[in-house]
Structures are given as structure tokens and as C-alpha cells.
């Protein structure tokens with residue numbers, strides 16, 4: 001493929017607010033761990049991902065009701081025993097809003113750590129905003145940091161109003177990431193949220209970057225893909241990864257998808273490609289409510 005590496009294409013990095021650099025490409029695990037019959041194949045996919053060079057893994061207590069964290073733990077544990085340095089991994093998980101009270105966050109994190117077979121989570125997110133006051137959740141995150149159970153915390157599905165409210169909470173300015181739906185098909189965050197996050201040096205972690213597979217055969221991506229001897233999915237992903245301050249966590253379980261997505265992190269789109277994609281997927285001209293899956 002023209003202009004691509006074949007290895008852990010995740011050469012691009014994004015800086016967290018504390019200056020730590022994290023690979024811009026990670027692997028999502030929604031739909032993992034939902035069935036005992038597919039668990040072994042999923043562990044194998046995650047081991048392949050580690051071999052290929054993925055270092056960022058996104059999970060949540062919600063996915064498979066803990067099953068995704070369990071299969072991720074089953075893949076990570078032997079790699080760590082086999083010599084993979086823990087600080088080369090960046091494991092993300094999320095607490096459900098109904099568990100996001102100060103005490104609830106501590107209990108949920110302990111359960112997640114057990115399933116992940118880890119002593120700490122690198123980035124722990126509030127999955128979406130619920131009824132618990134933000135300051136209580138932040139207090140829980142701070143306790144977890146003091147205990148060494150998490151390194152960073154952040155949020156997910158927060159629009160600009162929520163981010164501003166969070167910043168005004170005691171300790172809220174320490175938020176490290178906001179994970180939202182961002183893709184060629186869902187460019188809403190570009191209008192206000194993404195510029196604001198850039199200003200505050202809070203990376204945006206793009207979920208569903210290939211629109212849950214909807215972009216894999218999108219006709220508007222074919223000619224750009226052809227020019228790069230790439231697939232439409234790779235173009236969709238390369239476009240997200242080309243946005244400054246943005247990480248992406250495509251989910252894949254098929255080996256060929258895992259490899260293609262790694263390669264896409266090295267695909268350099270030209271100005272003409274961006275112009276063509278802008279014509280097909282227009283940037284937002286006004287504020288839209290944040291889309292959620």
C-alpha cells in the first residue's frame with residue numbers, strides 16, 4: 001500500500017494534558033465478551049493485536065456485562081508475564097453512570113481491575129453523564145488515583161456544556177480525555193467541542209470511527225481509497241487520525257481488519273483527498289447535539 005508501514009502503524013501520538021504521549025490508534029472492544037462461545041476467538045484476536053503492535057485498548061464494564069474486560073485480561077495477562085512492559089500498554093475502561101457515585105466508582109473500578117487482571121487502569125472514563133453530581137464522580141476518580149488504581153480519568157459522550165460544567169467542578173480541570181462519536185459520517189464535534197478541547201489540550205477519543213462498519217463500502221470513499229491502494233475503511237480511519245488532538249479506537253476482531261487499521265494509521269491523505277472527502281461529508285456549519293451510540 002502506497003505510503004504505509006506494515007507494522008504497528010500507530011506511529012502517531014497524541015499528548016494528554018500532563019504531556020504524556022499515547023498512540024493515536026487503539027482497539028475498541030465493544031461486542032467482545034458477549035458470548036462464551038466466541039471468547040477464545042476474541043482472546044486470540046487480542047493476542048494478535050498485541051503482536052501487531054496495538055498498545056491502547058478501550059473497554060468498559062458495560063461491554064458484555066464485564067465480558068469484554070475479562071477477555072482483554074485473558075489476552076493481556078500472558079503478554080505481561082511474557083515480558084511485555086506494563087508501561088507500554090494503555091488500558092482504558094469506563095464506569096457506568098449508575099455506578100458513578102464516589103463509593104460506586106471505587107467498587108466498579110475494583111471489579112474492572114479484577115476482570116482485567118491488572119493493578120491499575122491507565123484511563124478511566126465516566127461512560128456517559130447520568131444523575132450523579134459530577135463532583136461526586138470526580139472525587140471517586142481522585143481517590144482511585146491516590147490509591148494507584150487509575151492513572152488518568154476522563155469522560156465520554158460529554159458535549160461542550162457538560163465539559164464546561166466539569167471544568168468548573170473541584171478537580172474537574174484534571175479531565176484527560178473526552179471520548180465521543182466522531183467519524184466522516186458524524187462530524188458534529190468539529191463545530192465547537194473539538195476546537196474547545198484543543199484549546200484545553202484535552203484529546204478527543206473518537207469512537208465508531210468507521211461508523212460501526214457503515215463506511216466500509218461507502219461509494220464516496222472509493223476513489224480516494226483507490227489512489228492509495230487502500231480500502232474505504234482505511235481511508236475513513238486515516239481521516240479521523242489526521243485530525244490534530246484526536247485518537248481513534250476502531251473495533252475489529254478479524255485479523256485482516258486489525259492489520260488494515262494499523263496500516264491506516266500511516267496512510268497520509270493529500271490535500272486533494274481531504275477536499276474530496278469534505279465535499280462528500282460536509283463539515284458542520286452549525287451546532288448539532290452530540291450524537292451517541
Ligand SMILES: NC(=O)c1ccc[n+]([C@@H]2O[C@H](COP(=O)([O-])OP(=O)(O)OC[C@H]3O[C@@H](n4cnc5c(N)ncnc54)[C@H](OP(=O)(O)O)[C@@H]3O)[C@@H](O)[C@H]2O)c1
Pocket residue numbers: 027028029030031058059127156157179180206207208209210211212213216231233234249250251252253254256257258260261293
Ligand atoms: N463511549 C461510548 O459511548 C462508545 C460508544 C460506541 C463505541 N465505543 C468504543 O469505540 C469502539 C469502536 O466503535 P464501534 O465498535 O462502535 O464501531 P467501529 O469501530 O466504527 O466499527 C466496528 C465495525 O467495523 C468493522 N471493521 C473494523 N475495521 C475494519 C476494516 N479495516 N475493514 C472493514 N471492516 C472493519 C468491524 O468488523 P469486525 O469486528 O468483524 O472485525 C466492526 O464490525 C468500540 O468498540 C468501543 O470500544 C464507545
